[in-house]
Amino acid sequence: MKRVFIDTDPGTDDALALIVALNSPELDVEGVTTVGGNATLADTTRNALRLLDHLGSDAPVSRGAARPLRGRFEYAYHVHGAAGLGVRLPRPRAKPTTERAAERILRAASERRGDLTLIALGPLTNVARAMRREPRLAEWVEEVVIMGGAVEAPGNVTPHAEFNVYNDPEAAQEVLTSGAQARLIGLDVTMKLHLSRNGAPWAAGGSVSAGLANRVLGSWFRTHPSSCRYHLHDVLAVAAVVEPGLLQYKRARAGVETRDPERRGKTSAVYSGGPVRVAVDVDAGRARELVRERLSASFHLAAGR
Ligand code: BDR
Numbered sequence: 001m002k003r004v005f006i007d008t009d010p011g012t013d014d015a016l017a018l019i020v021a022l023n024s025p026e027l028d029v030e031g032v033t034t035v036g037g038n039a040t041l042a043d044t045t046r047n048a049l050r051l052l053d054h055l056g057s058d059a060p061v062s063r064g065a066a067r068p069l070r071g072r073f074e075y076a077y078h079v080h081g082a083a084g085l086g087v088r089l090p091r092p093r094a095k096p097t098t099e100r101a102a103e104r105i106l107r108a109a110s111e112r113r114g115d116l117t118l119i120a121l122g123p124l125t126n127v128a129r130a131m132r133r134e135p136r137l138a139e140w141v142e143e144v145v146i147m148g149g150a151v152e153a154p155g156n157v158t159p160h161a162e163f164n165v166y167n168d169p170e171a172a173q174e175v176l177t178s179g180a181q182a183r184l185i186g187l188d189v190t191m192k193l194h195l196s197r198n199g200a201p202w203a204a205g206g207s208v209s210a211g212l213a214n215r216v217l218g219s220w221f222r223t224h225p226s227s228c229r230y231h232l233h234d235v236l237a238v239a240a241v242v243e244p245g246l247l248q249y250k251r252a253r254a255g256v257e258t259r260d261p262e263r264r265g266k267t268s269a270v271y272s273g274g275p276v277r278v279a280v281d282v283d284a285g286r287a288r289e290l291v292r293e294r295l296s297a298s299f300h301l302a303a304g305r
């Protein structure tokens with residue numbers, strides 16, 4: 001079982017990614033850290049607490065950065081809906097930890113040396129802040145698995161930049177060049193994995209997870225009447241950790257454009273070895289099957305973890 005921390009900005013696809021992670025017996029979700037991005041930090045933290053509570057998880061949630069290393073986040077309420085999630089969930093019992101995200105990531109990685117995978121589903125601000133505080137974090141983590149970037153594919157915020165990297169290019173550059181083992185799961189592969197409007201119900205059975213997944217997806221399709229496809233960006237990053245053979249990678253040195261205003265947030269890769277595995281292809285059929293299964297099941301609850 002892989003010990004993981006999930007750094008996230010829920011976010012509809014973050015919500016589905018959390019469901020998949022909690023329903024995967026291959027993963028032990030030790031902690032969740034939040035960052036602004038799809039919505040304000042207050043909204044993403046509230047969403048994370050509510051989602052985990054609703055799903056019956058007691059993984060602690062720690063609040064992270066409300067702002068990127070420079071400037072301000074651009075939010076995506078127009079994509080993810082009201083409060084960044086589009087569905088209402090009951091008030092959670094748990095509160096965020098008093099320890100903030102960067103400190104928590106650092107402490108966990110230091111305790112777990114080599115046995116902690118960070119899955120980053122939002123802007124990389126928390127991870128970069130933790131690395132600034134303690135550069136040895138790059139050696140202490142087993143791997144940083146990042147949903148972010150668009151290397152060959154076009155961006156989704158500008159022609160060049162993907163949303164998470166665009167929202168904190170400096171942080172992404174610092175993490176990708178830190179020497180940490182990393183995987184970059186960008187639009188090059190995530191645009192190949194979607195659920196279709198006419199595929200409802202997307203998750204089967206009567207589990208709490210399936211109910212939540214179907215509500216999130218149903219609400220999203222209702223508020224985007226002209227979209228036929230929902231892309232499973234963050235979900236694919238979690239699936240990549242659950243099933244290592246799902247994606248194909250090329251080893252690279254990767255970096256992010258931070259200066260040129262037009263290309264700001266563009267991720268690039270030089271494929272001549274290096275610490276970053278850039279995802280270049282995905283078995284989309286298998287990925288969809290895995291995602292549907294994990295959105296439907298309740299291993300987490302069944303295992304009583
Ligand atoms: C990424 O942007 C966010 O809106 C999603 O949650 C995902 O992390 C895709 O570009």
Ligand code: CA
Pocket residue numbers: 008009010011013014038121122234
């Ligand atoms: Ca996200």
